[in-house]
Amino acid sequence: MSEERSPCERSSGVRLxxxxxxxxxxxxxxxxxxxxxxxxxxxxxxxAEEVVRRYVQSMAEPGEPVGTVAAQSIGEPGTQMTLRTFHxxxxxxxxxxxxxxxxxxxxDAKREPSTPIMEIYLDEEHRYSEEKAREVARKIEYTTLExxxxxxxxxLGEREIVIRLDPEMLEDKGxxxxxxxxxxxxxxxxxxxxxxHVIRLTLSRELLPEESLYDFxxxxxxxxxxxxxxxxxxxxxxxxxxxxxxEKVVEGKVVREYFIIxxxxxxxxxxxxxxxxxxxxxTNNVFEIMEVLxxxxxxNAIIEEIMHVLQDAGLDVDIRHVMLVAxxxxxxxxxxxxxxxxxxxxxxxxxxxxxxxxxVNQLYxxxxxxxxxxxxGVTESIIAGLPPRVGTGQVVVSVEIRRGGGGxxxxxx
Amino acid sequence: xxxxxxxRKILEHRLVPQHRKLSAEEALEVFESLGVKPWQLPQISVNxxxxxxxxxxxxxxxxxxxxxxxxxxxxxxxxVVALERRx
Numbered sequence: 006m007s008e009e010r011s012p013c014e015r016s017s018g019v020r021l022x023x024x025x026x027x028x029x030x031x032x033x034x035x036x037x038x039x040x041x042x043x044x045x046x047x048x049x050x051x052x053a054e055e056v057v058r059r060y061v062q063s064m065a066e067p068g069e070p071v072g073t074v075a076a077q078s079i080g081e082p083g084t085q086m087t088l089r090t091f092h093x094x095x096x097x098x099x100x101x102x103x104x105x106x107x108x109x110x111x112x113d114a115k116r117e118p119s120t121p122i123m124e125i126y127l128d129e130e131h132r133y134s135e136e137k138a139r140e141v142a143r144k145i146e147y148t149t150l151e152x153x154x155x156x157x158x159x160x161l162g163e164r165e166i167v168i169r170l171d172p173e174m175l176e177d178k179g180x181x182x183x184x185x186x187x188x189x190x191x192x193x194x195x196x197x198x199x200x201x202h203v204i205r206l207t208l209s210r211e212l213l214p215e216e217s218l219y220d221f222x223x224x225x226x227x228x229x230x231x232x233x234x235x236x237x238x239x240x241x242x243x244x245x246x247x248x249x250x251x252e253k254v255v256e257g258k259v260v261r262e263y264f265i266i267x268x269x270x271x272x273x274x275x276x277x278x279x280x281x282x283x284x285x286x287x288t289n290n291v292f293e294i295m296e297v298l299x300x301x302x303x304x305n306a307i308i309e310e311i312m313h314v315l316q317d318a319g320l321d322v323d324i325r326h327v328m329l330v331a332x333x334x335x336x337x338x339x340x341x342x343x344x345x346x347x348x349x350x351x352x353x354x355x356x357x358x359x360x361x362x363x364x365v366n367q368l369y370x371x372x373x374x375x376x377x378x379x380x381x382g383v384t385e386s387i388i389a390g391l392p393p394r395v396g397t398g399q400v401v402v403s404v405e406i407r408r409g410g411g412g413x414x415x416x417x418x
Numbered sequence: 419x420x421x422x423x424x425x426r427k428i429l430e431h432r433l434v435p436q437h438r439k440l441s442a443e444e445a446l447e448v449f450e451s452l453g454v455k456p457w458q459l460p461q462i463s464v465n466x467x468x469x470x471x472x473x474x475x476x477x478x479x480x481x482x483x484x485x486x487x488x489x490x491x492x493x494x495x496x497x498v499v500a501l502e503r504r505x
Contacts, residue, residue, distance in 0.1 A: 302431065
């Protein structure tokens, strides 16, 4: 590196610190040194050595049961949460699952959250105008005929179905009446004519054969098909809404950044839409994130989601516990639940599995398979009354006994 | 599993840390310095979109430069595995 290093940075203590400390702590230390005007190599070295000593002291000890500590550190505050709101009528019109149910959803690795939500950020061109943001939202929102019509009518015995379009909704969704006519005409349903905002559709003989001309069910089926007729948008995105992400004052003018929040989620396709900022757009469905952005992104998303839930409930849980949980969930490259069907169920020890859930089944199955129990894990050790291999329990002390001779070095009896 | 190659755009996503495929020598060095066997490392699927972009094969080691909220930048390693996924 060509960067000029100060005498302080060249001192032995600081060089050691650079090797040992995480970057953020090292940077903070250097910044504080500079702020305190400590520049002599000797002083720098002394401070750095002390920082390193404290850092090493505060690290998790070898053998420390960090998993148990993480479980308790999240579990205990979690009990405070139960008593609070279960379902939270989210910001404005969206219903978002928060609190304990959401936490359970994440650690149980549910394939779909009960309320999938996306936050779609926009690119430079679209993010500063509500109109432009709406343009993108219209491209994204899944729109069917049902959403833009006000009524659908038919009379038994007549082939004609009358669909009245709602001009306001057409405008809102950015669909023209002609577009609707186009889709219907191409849909192999029958002959359609447009009169103002009314579509007169003569059903085809395939859809409504002569003999079922008086069959209400056949009409109903045609109606259902028409209602679900796809006009535009991305599958899965049921509703969109424009929100303000940030308000800034630039050169005396208020600049607002808009983003789109959606009910329903489809990350893969939304990222491809023009006008979407593909670097910040996220979903609360971690499985989708794993599939589209990879396991490491899913790990980050899990951390963010859990921290978000905990912080919302006003719980102060150290992020390192949550990071450990996310590491365990994503350990084998997929998202595994923390439970009988995931992490806990894949333990090698039958007793450890039995201790978690469905004890009798686990024991039956282990017996049927003829499993061996090596009693090495913490749970098994406790069941069997052995010292668990945790902390000092991990260390085995062997004593060398010397017969005859006596004295000398080594242990006594 | 879509056969289509993922777009490079995903590498720019804020949730995606920097991934790098290690050479065999570098991988050995990692095993040595951490004192682990390959199967003791966390895993990443060959079907992972990032792994597909890197063109890594099962057995390769991926170095991940995580932006850690507590440590600034931290290095993590995952070994590429071919895992059958339960549907």
